[in-house]
Amino acid sequence: MKKNIVLIGFMGVGKSTLGRRLAKRLGYKFIDTDSAIEEITGKTVEQIFRTDGEIRFRSEEKLLARKLAGQTGLVIATGGGMVLEQENVELLKQNGVLICLHADPQVILQRVKNKRRRPLLSKGNLLENIIRLTREREGAYDIAELTLDTGKLTYDEMLQEIKKFLEQKGYLR
Ligand code: S3P
Numbered sequence: 799m800k801k802n803i804v805l806i807g808f809m810g811v812g813k814s815t816l817g818r819r820l821a822k823r824l825g826y827k828f829i830d831t832d833s834a835i836e837e838i839t840g841k842t843v844e845q846i847f848r849t850d851g852e853i854r855f856r857s858e859e860k861l862l863a864r865k866l867a868g869q870t871g872l873v874i875a876t877g878g879g880m881v882l883e884q885e886n887v888e889l890l891k892q893n894g895v896l897i898c899l900h901a902d903p904q905v906i907l908q909r910v911k912n913k914r915r916r917p918l919l920s921k922g923n924l925l926e927n928i929i930r931l932t933r934e935r936e937g938a939y940d941i942a943e944l945t946l947d948t949g950k951l952t953y954d955e956m957l958q959e960i961k962k963f964l965e966q967k968g969y970l971r
Contacts, residue, residue: 800826800871800969800970800971801870801893801895801969802866802869802870802871802872802873802874802890803817803872803873803874803894803960803964803969804874804891804894804895804896805820805873805874805875805897805899806878806881806896806898807878807898807900807939808900808901808906808932808935809877809906809910809916809918809919810901810910810928811878811899811900811906811909811948812901812909812948812953813876814832815953816899816948816956817875819953820873820957820960823957823961826871827871827873828872828873829872829873829874830874831859831862831874831876831877831880832877832915834862835855835862839858843877843915843916843917844917846858847917847918856879859877859879859886860886863880863883863885863889864889867889867892867893867894869893872894874890876890881896881938882935882938895943895967895969896941897942897943897945897946897960898939898940898941898942898944898945898946899945899948899956900945900946900947900949903925903928903929905948907924907925907928910924910928918931919931944959944960944963946959
């Protein structure tokens, strides 16, 4: 079974960029959960948070996790809050392997220019919000089988590391 490769981690660590490249390299289908939810609801992430509330967004994430759990051969870039919900973790692990991307707050700061999708960071001071939320979520992403520091490695290096890991574990068969 071709396991799904599920990229987890905080906002702005590069899950979508790396995920798209990884999918291309492996010949897997790429799913970005934020984009999928925007397509399903016809609203942007920012609109959902603003008009329907975070709870609605989290329930869309849950529905999507259920749907994806039944599929294989996907690279899934998850929204940073998706694995804070234990049920989603169980679902994503059913057919998938979790890989965490990590970055320090200063690196994240440089990358989170697209605040449209990140309403949790948009009010007040950006760096302070990043530091507060990363503290609140400390340990939450430690559930992954492999963790890579995206501030220290290039995308090509990360692709190589991930491919080597997946081959060693036999997850590509
Ligand atoms: C969130 C992360 C965002 C998006 C939403 C909430 C979070 O996705 O799902 O704004 O709670 O960490 P990215 O991790 O792709 O920025």
